[in-house]
Amino acid sequence: MAANMYRVGDCVYFETSSTSPYQIRRIEELNKTTSGNVEAKVLCFYRRRDLPNPLIQLADKHQMAQSEDSPVAMKLKKICLKTPVGEEQAAQAVLDPALAAMEEESTELPGTDGLAPKQRHQAKHRELFLSRHVETLPATHIRGKCTVTLLNETESLLSYLNKDDAFFYCLVFDPSQKTLLADKGEIRVGSRYQTEVTNLLKEGEEDPRISEELETLVWTPEHGLTDRQIDQFLVVSRSVGTFARALDCSSSVKQPSLHMSAAAASRDITLFHAMDTLHKSGYSIESALSSLVPASGPVLCRDEMEEWSASEANLFEEALDKYGKDFADIRQDFLPWKTLKNLVEYYYMWKTTDRYVQQKRVKAVEAESKLKQVYIPNYNKPNPALITNNSSGSKSGVLNGGTNGTPAPQLCASCQVTSSNQWYSWGPQHLQYRLCGTCWQYWKKYGGLKTAGVFSESEAETTKSVREPDETALSAPHRPHRCAVLNCAKEFKLRAHLARHVATAHGGEGARPVMKTRAAFYLRASPYTRLARRLSRTLRRPKHYARSPFSPINLTLLKNDCTAGAEAGSASGAAGAARVRGPVGAVAARLAAARGVPLSRSATHEWLLLTPKDRMPVPDHVAFPKPPKAPDGSLLYERVLSRGELEARRAEPAPPLKRRAYDDINGLDTTTPGVGERSRETLAPPAKRPNKHPAPMQRPSREQYAAMCARAQATGQPLPPHVFAHVNGKPTNITGRGGRRHVISWMDAPDDLYFRATDAAKAARRALSGGEVRRGARAPWRAVRAGGKAPPLQLVILD
């Protein structure tokens, strides 16, 4: 139970994303929200992997500087830690040439001596960087406790490695400034800081100090009185006080009862006064008694609590409400006749009263939203990355892709074990790495893999595209960075050095190619995969799998199929191999012979002859007219307006509304003369915003188009906006000049639309002949002419 109790001040794991390592936070506050949820205000710790690259190098150097006390190291410490580093360049600038030698040395944490490389690698996972960054997270995302302590140089890192959930930190990271600082103050040395030490008094030298000037004795234990005598005297002084209150008019108002008078007379001020009196009368009870009851009447000692009238007390409470504990203000505005000391003394006594206790209770209710601890049960929901048993076959196996270079997908990517209770997919999808249960836990907690060897971690982590592979796999068998420039191939330990080398030796832009942003991949079908595709029954539906690449394929079945198919194939020849049928003429002849109409070789049937070009039917409607040809034979495309021109055009008052390209296209045919009689059948898809254009435009014929283009070419004027070439129903602006395609902005892009086939539509489609279907697909705006019973088609326009 205690393990699930999280308190303010605890360091905890937070899960903010199921597929990335936990974040390590320290709980600063726990607040209950109005909805009853608990929010944790947390302080962030950063992992090594969260830090920008140059800072990690600085951190390493700092470590070195700490471990060696050489002057160079000290210097380094100062430079590294004092200089804010925003960019890599800045970081590089920080590195003094004198320290260049050190850069080449391995950068290891102190205390790593005697650690195996694997442990050294793991130690990096235990290092955190404190920050002052505070954020608020829901407490339900807490996934357990951990400890974060400041590394002490006497400790070996092994002590952290040997303990679960133990982290250390040395430096403070500022995420906004991108700086690292040592969390360390400094004892300054110099005459401005140290004191002059007084010398020992010499023999016979007089000490000018006289105690009597420095202090006043108010009580000495050398009084010769017994404890009992003192106690008795205290009782007497209290009774005198009670009697004095009885005599005092103002007191009798405040303390109407004898009990209250006695209580008031028992307050500490009376006791202190009694002690003082004893002391002053030389510890003689007798003379002390007489000074308690002087001629003026019995001594009355009242403290602030008693001194204050009820109305003053009320004023004070009112003022406290208004100003808080700003006693100077309270005095000024409410109780100017009191001194500040009166107020403070009264305040601290007032705190013992019931009225304060009541107020405190009210405050306690208010403060209830501030929790001291919160119980978060263990989180048991499976992680989405968990590979469940039934799908593990397809996950780890071939996904209609065959063996695409995944290294041993059955192994844990970290510890290489083959059997585990649980498997988690890890890294980018396409690499299909997976981790065993323990390695997954390790990765979630410590943000790295147990071993640095096989894969470079960050390469496999898509989330960390910014980071360079070798930074997480720090102490991995080091792979040098090689300059990619031809005939150079110099090797560098750190990527930053390579970047600098490229920049200086090969010119500025060279740094770019070093950066690898994303692992590109492609699916390479091995011959065996291709064979499997042919052989296996389960893969006989290529169209289906193309449409739904995510649908699992049963691998074992596939294998069986393949082996069976291969055996059958070796017996009866490749089943799927295309038969050689000969040229079409020969086939026709064979078919004719089969029908009993022998085909003479010489006589060519009319239907077998190709139609000459000039007798080809001319379509009465050209959907995509070719632009006119320039004299040199190249096509003349419409010039697309530059933004400036477009703006100028828009500024013209004529079309009041912003026109959209597709508005012009939609609905054109309906009013085109010459096709008007067919308008019923050639209804274009309904525009979502119909008739926005005030004057429906005519679609130009090919000749008109050519003429317009020529004119535009001659005058340098742009074509009217409604003349567009369009491709696949999407308007595309193409210019003749650069031949570059201008993509229209998303604002102008047409709404997405798709065709939803209802059952009726599907049925109607089945009634159509193949040719009609194809025609319909090519000219979707044309109504299908089938049998008059064509149901209304449904078009859905998506916004």
Add this chain to the structure above:
Amino acid sequence: MSMQPHSKKRVCYYYDSDIGNYYYGQGHPMKPHRIRMTHNLLLNYGLYRKMEIYRPHKATADEMTKFHSDDYIRFLRSIRPDNVSEYNKQMQRFNVGEDCPVFDGLYEFCQLSAGGSVAAAVKLNKQASEICINWGGGLHHAKKSEASGFCYVNDIVLGILELLKYHQRVLYIDIDVHHGDGVEEAFYTTDRVMTVSFHKYGEYFPGTGDLRDIGAGKGKYYAVNIPLRDGMDDESYESIFVPIISKVMETFQPSAVVLQCGADSLTGDRLGCFNLTVRGHGRCVELVKRFGLPFLLVGGGGYTIRNVSRCWTYETSVALGVEIANELPYNDYFEYFGPDFKLHISPSNMSNQNTPEYLEKIKNRLFENLRMLPHAPGVQVQAIPEDAVNDESDDEDKIDKDERLPQSDKDKRIANDGELSDSEDEGDGRRDNRAYRAPQRKRPRLDKEPLQIKDDLKPDDMKDDVKNVSNAEESKKDMPPNP
């Protein structure tokens, strides 16, 4: 200065009845009122009548500039809440404003706090007292010309400077949860004052106090820093405090001790993060007191004021060698101590991040440093002639032992009787005594003082602890060439 066994120490206590009325400001954690609460508890516990009570003088600017710079003290003297606007620049320079606000009577407050510690030091110098207490002092962060961490005038430095007139070497121990940086800095380059600070280190005010800060120049190895982590409990604290302090005593051999008793190392402190109880905290006072050196106790931090006054009341009783009841007596501020109205507090269940291994490593490193001191005796485990102190308690010894230890244990230990004997009447703390006595042997001045602490002072649980430890130790030192 010879004492009868179990005699009470002469204790002087410095207090000004005004001190509780200085107010740092709204929301400020530092509350001088805690000193008054302590005082009222002392009165009602009957401890008041057992001490010499002094009202300190107000330290003069001249006295304060023995350490502080003239312009800083001049500034403190002239600044008031109503003229801060005229002093903007100086306020920045002297770090007065945020943590160290300008409040009404600021200078007087400093005067009283410093006056108490200086007067106490003079008192010790005159040998007019063995233990002096100034709960109004202990403002260990104040620098030569800079206020810091609620501290303006460093009364401790002023007190130590006074002690240095009569004492060649003064030891300063700081058990505040914060590092005693002001005192350490003031004496960073001298070998006449050793500063030993036990404090939380790492992301914590004031940021100094690293294990590696050991002093500079002549003062190298004369600054001892014990960086600790959250959750120090009584047991861990003692396990590091005892060996370090006894080693320091052995090697540095001071002739006076100043102990800063910052009570923010108590559990549940508003600013602290340790888990000490009043007993564990007071144990440090008890252990230091046993060395029988002139002893100045000052206050310090402490921001959960009910616990601060509990703690300092208890520590006053420890200094006096008087046992006080766990039941708190009625006093003006009784309601502050609810709901239990007890003197002692229980630790919280926070986890202790200081592992025994960590503490052991720290300890060893510090021992290495202490070995560098010129006074350090070459050999630490010496055959100690056992006869000198033991006679008087020998009989009690055996009786106690029979009561407590099984026969087998007793048999095992017969050879060591002499070793066990001295403190047997106290029933505890044997290891500490022996460890402490080693240096004392070399210094005749201390020889006359075996332990004065009354055994019944110590809580039972502690007795057991110490017994176990001492047993362990004994087995190490099992074969002294006992004559």
